[in-house]
Amino acid sequence: MEAYSGIIEAVKSADVIVCGGGCAGVAAAIACSRNGAKTILIEKSSVVGGTATNGLVGPFMTCFDPKGEKQIIKGIFDEMIVRMEEKGGAIHPSKTGQVSSYGCYIKLRHNNLTPFHPEALKMVMMEMLLEAGVEIHLGITILDVKKEGDAIQSVVAFDGSRLVEFAGKIFIDCTGDAFVSLKAGVTCDMEDPQEGLQPMTLFFWIYNADDQKIEAYLDQDEENKYLPYHKLIEEAREKGNFPINRNKIGLYHMVNEGEWRLNTTRIQGLSPVDEDDMSHAYVEGLKQVEFLMEFFKTLPGLENARIAQSGAVVGIRESRRIEGIYTLTEQDLIENTKFDDVIALCSYPVDLHPAKGTLTGTSYKKEKTNVADVYEIPYRILVPKNVSNLLTAGRCVSATHEALGAIRIMPSVFAMAQAAGTAAALCVKNGTRPEQVDVKRLQDLLREQNQCLD
Ligand SMILES: Cc1cc2nc3c(=O)[nH]c(=O)nc-3n(C[C@H](O)[C@H](O)[C@H](O)COP(=O)(O)OP(=O)(O)OC[C@H]3O[C@@H](n4cnc5c(N)ncnc54)[C@H](O)[C@@H]3O)c2cc1C
Numbered sequence: 001m002e003a004y005s006g007i008i009e010a011v012k013s014a015d016v017i018v019c020g021g022g023c024a025g026v027a028a029a030i031a032c033s034r035n036g037a038k039t040i041l042i043e044k045s046s047v048v049g050g051t052a053t054n055g056l057v058g059p060f061m062t063c064f065d066p067k068g069e070k071q072i073i074k075g076i077f078d079e080m081i082v083r084m085e086e087k088g089g090a091i092h093p094s095k096t097g098q099v100s101s102y103g104c105y106i107k108l109r110h111n112n113l114t115p116f117h118p119e120a121l122k123m124v125m126m127e128m129l130l131e132a133g134v135e136i137h138l139g140i141t142i143l144d145v146k147k148e149g150d151a152i153q154s155v156v157a158f159d160g161s162r163l164v165e166f167a168g169k170i171f172i173d174c175t176g177d178a179f180v181s182l183k184a185g186v187t188c189d190m191e192d193p194q195e196g197l198q199p200m201t202l203f204f205w206i207y208n209a210d211d212q213k214i215e216a217y218l219d220q221d222e223e224n225k226y227l228p229y230h231k232l233i234e235e236a237r238e239k240g241n242f243p244i245n246r247n248k249i250g251l252y253h254m255v256n257e258g259e260w261r262l263n264t265t266r267i268q269g270l271s272p273v274d275e276d277d278m279s280h281a282y283v284e285g286l287k288q289v290e291f292l293m294e295f296f297k298t299l300p301g302l303e304n305a306r307i308a309q310s311g312a313v314v315g316i317r318e319s320r321r322i323e324g325i326y327t328l329t330e331q332d333l334i335e336n337t338k339f340d341d342v343i344a345l346c347s348y349p350v351d352l353h354p355a356k357g358t359l360t361g362t363s364y365k366k367e368k369t370n371v372a373d374v375y376e377i378p379y380r381i382l383v384p385k386n387v388s389n390l391l392t393a394g395r396c397v398s399a400t401h402e403a404l405g406a407i408r409i410m411p412s413v414f415a416m417a418q419a420a421g422t423a424a425a426l427c428v429k430n431g432t433r434p435e436q437v438d439v440k441r442l443q444d445l446l447r448e449q450n451q452c453l454d
Helices: 023-034 075-086 118-132 179-183 211-218 227-238 275-298 330-335 401-407 410-430 439-448
Strands: 008-013 016-019 039-043 135-138 141-148 151-158 163-167 170-173 204-207 251-253 260-262 306-310 342-346 375-378 390-392
Touching (some): 016 151, 016 410, 023 039, 023 075, 023 170, 023 410, 118 135, 170 179, 227 275, 275 306, 330 401, 342 410, 410 439
Parallel strands (some): 008 163, 170 390
Antiparallel strands (some): 204 260
């Protein structure tokens, strides 16, 4: 931090500084501001939404119990969907049912998904941030933190031409990579990209697919709808004509006819927190997109599909995870551990894409998928050890690699972030530290904000 002393050209302040504007940062900032704290949101790209907008990742995974009877994640997440649906940019998960084209016909907990248009999400996120009164700073990258004792005083950020210091009482790390936590001295863990870290994926999106032809072709195998496509991939691989290390294509129908998202490129063995690796990752991702567009010409229903867009950033499934005052484990999800400080529910299984090999997601470790139908997420995984005025939300929270493989989906990210933002506002109001938050009061507020905890 000393390196920047004397050259900081502007100082801004608020009660709460939310660092990073992906799904987590946006929900945390809205919740915080709505609960009465002056809130600043800092995002390094020029767009909010992170992985969900710049990365084109979607649909929103399930926010219902596995039977599709009860919606278990609502709050700000549901508000966004309702607003997007009003603009024609989403289909509410209560309408998408169990096994569907919106969920790539996957049976395991891919019920009640939410297809959405990334442009609609951008607009709705911005609308809700502004309505809540959040002060938004885009195109500015956090470089470092300034601490006194065990508390963060400010973060220093660079906007391309000058350094700006953002001072606050409470900070929320929503950078995905736990960057602020790391700089503040929180212990962080990350799997080895060669051995265990989940691979990255550059999403893309196509139009002009023939939906009816796709359906008819896949209907050949009632039990395992995607098998016909997967067989073609395996045949091509055997002939040396499918260079991507993945045995299945992830094809997710979007809101409009003929439009599908592709979760199919695979970038293994590179570190998401290393600039050199990330540059290689993008180059590799784009090469794979180009290859796939050619390959699709051989798949029934996709012969005339055209590319609409590829992600502006490569999607990072996981990177650093903080050490919090509690660490959520896979066992907690299996046993549905009851937490006094529950702040969100989730039903998604442990979904780990392997660091090596061609297998996909949940399929490669069948025994890992027996989590409870619905399980609880506790507040303490948002609270890092050793720094007194910091909270986290999103994919950098305190969870084991396996547990994060389940709770990393966007609905639970929104829910955790709503809790973090509300907790930060409570801290400001009561002059307390995140570790001392009146959890009962936090839970009451979340319920009042239409979140499900029971
Ligand atoms: C390939 C892939 C497929 C997935 N599939 C699905 C799916 O189908 N459905 C689903 O629900 N979930 C899915 N997920 C999971 C989900 O998309 C992510 O876990 C979630 O979006 C993470 O949100 P986040 O806000 O924590 O992080 P991010 O979206 O990564 O946001 C972090 C934000 O912080 C900003 N930032 C970082 N560092 C700084 C800095 N120093 N200064 C300022 N800003 C900074 C970034 O620019 C970014 O906008 C998938 C993820 C991936 C990668």
